[in-house]
Structures are given as C-alpha cells and as structure tokens.
Amino acid sequence: MKNHLALAACAAACALLALGGCASGRGGPLGDQISGRASDRPLPPVGDPGSVAAADIAFAKAVREDGERAAFDNYAAGDAVVHDEAGLVPAMSWLAGQGDGHALTRRSPSVVWSSCDGTLAVSFGRYLDAGGIVGSYVTVWELQERSGYRWTYDLRAADNPQPPPPPPQVEPDEDTIIVTQIDSIEGKVADCTRAAGSSAPPVAASDSAPGSARSRDGSLQWRWEHGADGQRRVVVDYLREGSWQQALDFSAPPAPGS
Structure with a gap:
C-alpha cells in the first residue's frame, strides 16, 4: 500500500525559533558580574x-479567533493610534468606524527592530484582510510594566496594484508530499553603547506634520509623517556599530481619488 506523507509546519513556531539567535544570552558577562569576576566584555x-x-503573531491570532474588539483590548495600549488615510485616529474610534471586510485573516511580521533596552520595538510585515486585500504594515510596540508588549501605532497600506489571485488548488493524490510555507522573521537589536557625541538624526523637512518617539535608552527612534497629499510615511533609525543607521523608510501612497 502506498504511503501518504504530509508534513505540516507551524509558521509561528518556526519564526520564533529563527529569532532565537537574536536574543543575547545572559550567562557569560552577566554571570561574571554576579560572581564578582571582572569582565571587559560589554x-x-x-x-x-x-x-x-x-506578540505580533498572537495579536493576529486573537483577531481571527476572538474578534478585533477583544484583540485590541488585549494587545493595544490605551493611547494606541491607527494611521489611516485621514491621519492618526485613536485605535478604538478607528475600529468602531470599520466594516467587516477590513478585518485581518492573516498577519505575519518579517522584520522586528528593538531598542537595546527592549522598551521600544517596530515590526514590519504583510497582511491579508477578510476582503482579500493584501498589503504591508508597520506596528510600533512598547514594553508595558505589567502587561508585556502593547502596540501604540499601526499603519496598513494595501498593495497597489493588488497581486493576481493565486491559482486554484489541485487536490493532491496519495503519493504527494505536502510541505506548508515556513515564514522566517529577522530580529535586530540596537547597540547598547553609544558613540561619544552621537545624537538622533533630525526629522527630515517635509510638508507633513511629523511626530516622533525614542526608546528610554535612546538607542531606537521612529517617526511618522502625513503629507498634504495624504501620503503616509514611517522612518525608523537605530544605533548600530557606534552610529545611527536607518532601519526602515516605508511610504504608503495616497488612496486613489484622494
């Protein structure tokens, strides 16, 4: 009898395993400090x-399983805002004005940038909503004292034009080996030591009304802009190798007809 083999991979688990090397171990230099041994390593x-x-993956799962209201309650900060075509809108007010078609059916980060102290992070990834629209998103996460990471800012931008629909799936026969797509996530952490005299890059001059925020240790900064023509932009900078480097510069073009 022919054997049927199906290999299923959990994208979230594999993604987190891929990030395992991003979180630095504590055993070496920290252990030296606790035991009183001197160490010249940072x-x-x-x-x-x-x-x-x-947290990003759990938020998407909560939207699918528990509904957006419950997901926002559990993963959005009290002052969270959504950056839509009209500008910044309080998250709950934005949610109240949306229809069923906008709800996420899938959301997956591809890159996460974190400050050295972990108080501020930015995730960038792709989404699919209930209306079949795909696009990219940027979400800012803050570490809350009692509730872990909560998002404070979220921007979604649909692809324009939308990609062609996938071809219809063919039912596999009993000899087919099925391997599901495995998503990987890249994690990057800012340096903990700042070069002498270094300062955050200035906000670029534009016709927008920008806002910005920095992590508590000053190792990561992000800013948003909203142009007069409706174009939305998010820029993330962080400290790497003693200098400020740009991690992300994402722009969402104005909505058609705006």
Whole structure:
C-alpha cells in the first residue's frame, strides 16, 4: 500500500525559533558580574525581538479567533493610534468606524527592530484582510510594566496594484508530499553603547506634520509623517556599530481619488 506523507509546519513556531539567535544570552558577562569576576566584555542587550514577534503573531491570532474588539483590548495600549488615510485616529474610534471586510485573516511580521533596552520595538510585515486585500504594515510596540508588549501605532497600506489571485488548488493524490510555507522573521537589536557625541538624526523637512518617539535608552527612534497629499510615511533609525543607521523608510501612497 502506498504511503501518504504530509508534513505540516507551524509558521509561528518556526519564526520564533529563527529569532532565537537574536536574543543575547545572559550567562557569560552577566554571570561574571554576579560572581564578582571582572569582565571587559560589554553587557549583552536585553532587547528581545522574539517576544515582540510573538506578540505580533498572537495579536493576529486573537483577531481571527476572538474578534478585533477583544484583540485590541488585549494587545493595544490605551493611547494606541491607527494611521489611516485621514491621519492618526485613536485605535478604538478607528475600529468602531470599520466594516467587516477590513478585518485581518492573516498577519505575519518579517522584520522586528528593538531598542537595546527592549522598551521600544517596530515590526514590519504583510497582511491579508477578510476582503482579500493584501498589503504591508508597520506596528510600533512598547514594553508595558505589567502587561508585556502593547502596540501604540499601526499603519496598513494595501498593495497597489493588488497581486493576481493565486491559482486554484489541485487536490493532491496519495503519493504527494505536502510541505506548508515556513515564514522566517529577522530580529535586530540596537547597540547598547553609544558613540561619544552621537545624537538622533533630525526629522527630515517635509510638508507633513511629523511626530516622533525614542526608546528610554535612546538607542531606537521612529517617526511618522502625513503629507498634504495624504501620503503616509514611517522612518525608523537605530544605533548600530557606534552610529545611527536607518532601519526602515516605508511610504504608503495616497488612496486613489484622494
């Protein structure tokens, strides 16, 4: 009798395993300090992009299983905002004005940038909503004292044009080996030591009304802009190798007809 083999892979689990190397171990230099042994090595970062990715994935799962209201209650900060075509809108007010077609059916981060101290992080990934629209998103996460990571800012931008629909799936026969897609997530942590005299890059001059925020340790900064023509932009900078480097510069073009 022919054997049928089906291999199923859990994208979230594999993604978090891929991030395992991003969170630095604590055993070496930290252990030296606890035991009183001197060490000339710098302290490891405490930024944990794996935990941010887990929160991002859990938020998407909660939207699918529990509904958006419950998901927002559990994963959005009290002052969270959504950056839509009209500008910044309080998350709950934005949610109240949406129809059923906008709800997420899938959301998966591809990159997470974290400050050295782990107090601020930004995730960037792809989404699919209930109306079949696909696009990219940027979400800012803050570490809350009692509730872990909560998102404070979210921007979704649909692809324009939309990609062609996938071909119809063919039912596999009993000899087919099925391997599901495995998503990987890249995690990056800012340096903990700042070069002498270094400062955050200035906000670029534009016709927008920008806002910005930095992590508590000053190792990661992000800013949003909303142009007069409706174009939305998010820029993320962080400290790497003693200098400020741009991690992300994402722009969402104005909605058609705006």
